[in-house]
Amino acid sequence: xxxxxxxxxxxxxxxxxxxxxxxxxxGADNKAIVAILGHRNVHQRQQIRKAYEELxxxxxxxxxxxxxxxxxxRAVYRWMLEPADRxxxxxxxxxxxxxxxxxVVAEIASVLSAEELLAVRRAYHNRYKRSIEEDVxxxxxxxxxxxxVGLVSSxxxxxxxxxxxxxxxxxxxxxxxxxxxxxxxxEEVIRILTTRSKTQLVATFNRYRDEHGISISKKLLxxxxxxxxxxxxxxxxxxxxxxxxxxxxxxxxxxxxxxxxDGLTRVIVTRAEKDLRDIKELYYKRNSVHLEDAVSKExxxxxxxxxxxxxxxxx
Amino acid sequence: xxxxxxxxxxxxxxxxxxxxxxxxxxGADNKAIVAILGHRNVHQRQQIRKAYEELxxxxxxxxxxxxxxxxxxRAVYRWMLEPADRxxxxxxxxxxxxxxxxxVVAEIASVLSAEELLAVRRAYHNRYKRSIEEDVxxxxxxxxxxxxVGLVSSxxxxxxxxxxxxxxxxxxxxxxxxxxxxxxxxEEVIRILTTRSKTQLVATFNRYRDEHGISISKKLLxxxxxxxxxxxxxxxxxxxxxxxxxxxxxxxxxxxxxxxxDGLTRVIVTRAEKDLRDIKELYYKRNSVHLEDAVSKExxxxxxxxxxxxxxxxx
Numbered sequence: 173x174x175x176x177x178x179x180x181x182x183x184x185x186x187x188x189x190x191x192x193x194x195x196x197x198x199g200a201d202n203k204a205i206v207a208i209l210g211h212r213n214v215h216q217r218q219q220i221r222k223a224y225e226e227l228x229x230x231x232x233x234x235x236x237x238x239x240x241x242x243x244x245x246r247a248v249y250r251w252m253l254e255p256a257d258r259x260x261x262x263x264x265x266x267x268x269x270x271x272x273x274x275x276v277v278a279e280i281a282s283v284l285s286a287e288e289l290l291a292v293r294r295a296y297h298n299r300y301k302r303s304i305e306e307d308v309x310x311x312x313x314x315x316x317x318x319x320x321v322g323l324v325s326s327x328x329x330x331x332x333x334x335x336x337x338x339x340x341x342x343x344x345x346x347x348x349x350x351x352x353x354x355x356x357x358x359e360e361v362i363r364i365l366t367t368r369s370k371t372q373l374v375a376t377f378n379r380y381r382d383e384h385g386i387s388i389s390k391k392l393l394x395x396x397x398x399x400x401x402x403x404x405x406x407x408x409x410x411x412x413x414x415x416x417x418x419x420x421x422x423x424x425x426x427x428x429x430x431x432x433x434d435g436l437t438r439v440i441v442t443r444a445e446k447d448l449r450d451i452k453e454l455y456y457k458r459n460s461v462h463l464e465d466a467v468s469k470e471x472x473x474x475x476x477x478x479x480x481x482x483x484x485x486x487x
Numbered sequence: 488x489x490x491x492x493x494x495x496x497x498x499x500x501x502x503x504x505x506x507x508x509x510x511x512x513x514g515a516d517n518k519a520i521v522a523i524l525g526h527r528n529v530h531q532r533q534q535i536r537k538a539y540e541e542l543x544x545x546x547x548x549x550x551x552x553x554x555x556x557x558x559x560x561r562a563v564y565r566w567m568l569e570p571a572d573r574x575x576x577x578x579x580x581x582x583x584x585x586x587x588x589x590x591v592v593a594e595i596a597s598v599l600s601a602e603e604l605l606a607v608r609r610a611y612h613n614r615y616k617r618s619i620e621e622d623v624x625x626x627x628x629x630x631x632x633x634x635x636v637g638l639v640s641s642x643x644x645x646x647x648x649x650x651x652x653x654x655x656x657x658x659x660x661x662x663x664x665x666x667x668x669x670x671x672x673x674e675e676v677i678r679i680l681t682t683r684s685k686t687q688l689v690a691t692f693n694r695y696r697d698e699h700g701i702s703i704s705k706k707l708l709x710x711x712x713x714x715x716x717x718x719x720x721x722x723x724x725x726x727x728x729x730x731x732x733x734x735x736x737x738x739x740x741x742x743x744x745x746x747x748x749d750g751l752t753r754v755i756v757t758r759a760e761k762d763l764r765d766i767k768e769l770y771y772k773r774n775s776v777h778l779e780d781a782v783s784k785e786x787x788x789x790x791x792x793x794x795x796x797x798x799x800x801x802x
Contacts, residue, residue, distance in 0.1 A: 290605065290642070293642045294642075297642075297644050297645075297646075301644060301646050301648055302644050302684075303641070303642055303643055303644045303682060303684075304642075305637075305640075305641065305642070305681070305682045306644065306682040306683060306684075309678045309681075309682050310678070310682075313674075314674075317674075317678070318633070321637070321640075321682075322620075322636070322640075325620075325636075325637070325640035325641065325642070326618070326620065326640065327605070327608045327609075327612075327618055327619075327620070327640070328618055329612050329616060329617050329618045329621065330612075331612075331616050333616055359628075359629075359632075363624045363625070363632070366620070366624075367618060367620045367621040367624050367625075367636075368621060369617075369618075369621075
């Protein structure tokens with residue numbers, strides 16, 4: 173379930189005019205920006221962008237970028253992009269020299285469906301004039317490259333079939349690799365993770381837990397020091413249960429010294445129209461505190477208002 | 488230019504009835520089968536299949552398989568499939584245990600456009616309930632796996648931009664790898680070949696030839712003993728000039744002791760509606776003999792009639 177609260181009827185033209193009004197004079201009326209854009213779904217936002225362009229002959233997103241700043245700007249910017257285009261931007265930012273948040277690439281590629289991932293690959297072409305695999309592979313080497321390129325290039329079968337025998341065999345392959353910690357089985361682990369259907373992989377992960385009394389993601393936790401193992405861990409968690417994964421990203425983002433606004437924004441903007449309500453419930457069960465309350469203590473200003481609005485807070 | 492001669496107007500129902508008539512009694516009227524199906528384009532063939540199913544409540548392709556046999560059956564069967572489905576079958580046959588024609592996988596993945604390759608990946612899901620990368624990677628290891636999985640999973644950027652400096656750098660990377668023959672640069676060569684746009688790769692290959700006075704594919708020829716180098720060579724040739732590549736496949740198929748019917752059928756069925764006329768011209772220029780005449784000497788019977796029909800021979 174989503175957290176976004178959007179009216180069933182809205183006028184794109186009136187919204188565009190109200191935004192134009194909010195931009196007037198020194199400093200924008202950020203409250204108005206949040207009140208409008210924080211309550212419109214992806215289709216409505218695209219309509220507003222189109223109406224704004226037609227009425228005022230300027231790009232709404234560019235104007236927003238010049239009117240607002242900081243975390244607020246970054247969150248509104250990501251929110252305004254269509255989901256596939258947003259993921260393309262998130263991947264590009266994650267692999268750009270200097271940032272190297274490779275686990276974000278693994279996250280996006282592992283959470284999306286085959287067709288959704290493909291839409292991101294198309295969006296990446298349009299925006300950067302290169303392919304995702306081209307940029308990912310040019311910035312990585314060895315097993316990390318193999319894993320990430322495999323994940324972003326996958327077009328997984330999405331049927332419900334489970335091959336129980338295969339699950340057992342491949343649970344053992346993963347076990348051998350994790351046990352040895354020598355890395356001579358890593359190519360097989362990468363093959364399994366990047367090519368099998370998610371249904372099959374969950375069966376394999378379950379089989380692993382049944383046999384070894386611990387989940388593969390927990391087992392991997394003591395090896396997540398390098399980028400490869402971090403990305404591997406992320407992919408397994410996202411395939412296994414992406415809502416639980418996102419809950420943990422939020423938990424870590426909040427409890428971090430200084431707050432990880434990028435992680436916080438990414439999860440909330442990406443999931444607000446999808447399953448953020450479920451993630452919120454998981455958060456409450458896990459932490460005995462409401463996500464809104466935890467977030468409220470850590471961030472401030474217009475950024476805080478915007479994030480809380482996307483979290484479904486009634487005005 | 489295509490070689491297929493198909494009427495602009497035809498009646499799918501009359502065609503279906505004529506085929507049904509051809510199946511009557513002991514042994515099918517193969518001449519009628521060739522006369523109809525050898526002169527229908529992909530859209531018309533699908534219409535005939537649909538009309539046949541509706542009229543006679545049986546699958547035309549299954550019926551054809553039971554009526555005819557040998558090379559003729561195989562050629563008609565491949566011809567009747569939609570192109571993406573046909574390529575899915577060709578890939579599956581190529582990697583099935585025992586055959587291991589890995590270069591066919593490299594050929595198909597390298598010749599197709601990004602969207603065409605994607606259609607093959609979808610067709611493979613539908614037909615085999617697995618992904619191409621899943622089957623390819625389960626049947627290969629090491630560099631061969633990396634290359635083939637990279638090729639079948641690629642979604643190349645298709646813009647016209649060329650980065651001349653990058654072409655120079657990567658021509659050198661390829662040169663170092665080919666020169667050393669030690670294989671410690673192969674992962675970089677695989678990265679370049681599987682991720683760069685075809686336009687960029689052609690620039691890189693040209694740069695290589697300019698600097699070293701020999702084309703990269705010729706240079707690689709003395710290393711094509713193993714499956715990896717054979718697939719690498721195929722990918723480079725297909726990206727560089729797929730018509731020249733197909734001409735050579737035909738030349739080798741014909742001059743081989745015993746004729747390689749699979750190669751012959753694959754090229755003719757796959758290209759008859761696309762650019763087989765150009766390939767025929769290349770063949771004539773290279774061999775001073777018409778492709779139809781060369782083929783005529785090597786094969787016989789209904790298979791020969793069918794292949795010559797697809798080659799554009801007037802009845």
